[in-house]
Amino acid sequence: MTVAAVAQGTAISVAMDMTEGIISRFRTMSISRASVLTGHVVGSLIQTMIAMVIVVAVALLIGFRTGATPLEWLAAIGVIAMIAFAVIWLSVALGLVSKTVESASNLPMPLTLLPFLGSGFVPTDSMPTGLRWFAEYQPFTPVMETLRGLLTGSEIGNSGLLTAAWSVGIAFLSYLWARKLYNRDPAAR
Template identity: 45%
Template sequence: MSKSHSLVMLRRNAKHIARNPTSVFNAVLMPIVLMLMFVYMFGDAFDVGVRYIDYATPGLMLMAVCYGLGSVATTVNSDMTKGIINRFKVMDVSRGAVLTGHVVASVLTNLVAIAALVGVAFLLGFDPKASFTDWLGIVGVIVLLAIAAGWFTIALGLSAKSPETAGLATVPLVMLPFFSSAIVPAEKMGPGLREFAQYQPFTSIIETLRGLINGAPATGDLVLALAWCVAIALVGYLWARSTFTKRA
């Protein structure tokens, strides 16, 4: 029964996303706009040792995951504050299905956004060295990251007092990739910022994607990236379920 409830919630969330042009733009089109901006406007200004499109694509893939989070937090909070959850309780809908539906919808949206982004990257001359196994690893890391970000975002949305503040709560997650190795190598940053970029969660995830795309993943980065994703997912899940139980 819970599985069927989750599918119903997934269809509901997919319809809401399709009817909201802003969320579609943020999730799918904004990462492509950023790619065009960085590659065409700033690409020649960065000395990264390789063609900039090859360097920037992994970081922009991570950004694609982050840019759709605002609408997820807003939708979750809106469901909670406008009484939708109480209606589901009357209909005996599984509580877990409500949250799971949001997470799965977010993951699927991220996969569509990244597929579109990679397609544009190939048009711009993207030349990955990844094997079929490497691409499976890339998809696996992205899905795990999307699940982790989804649960953490839902927790933020449930904890916010209004849909507006829920959307603002995700701004640090959207901005965090800019203070990583997504755009330029961390070692080229100034003191203080360099150390922050090197040790924050997104850098290890980006470097793992970069290594897989180049066909030479570093074991240390991979282990650290997986550990960060699992930790963020676990914290987000426990926080979301606890907050949902208190507020529902």
């Protein structure tokens, strides 16, 4: 949920840049075209990781205990970074496709709701059939299962591989979409 919340801010920031004219100024400067979008992604990824440190600190303060080894903690950080990178690229594309800042704030909203429709709060086995099918095949369920397995010692199964596949797929397609939207004619906006 933290990853999706930061991604919403990224979409808003990108939409603001596109609608307030700063991008037009950047286009006239001799800077790499990729640097503008990459700057948003790197900044948001740093912001996400800081937010995750705060979430983990609060969890530990209120009583969460884990038997995870340093290697498992490192893997958990990697999983969070992977999915954050993918979702941030998606939010950059959503910010670019938005006509207004207000619409950019609404487009990533379903990402915030996806963890509720996954295995984050209840096991998928306890869900009605249609919801269970959706929960088992959406991108956040394998992420949550992988993190749960790494931090609590439960079985991961193929969740790690699915997490990597979802992350790479979302990041790659979102990057291509964002690049296409960014390189289009500014008058087409």
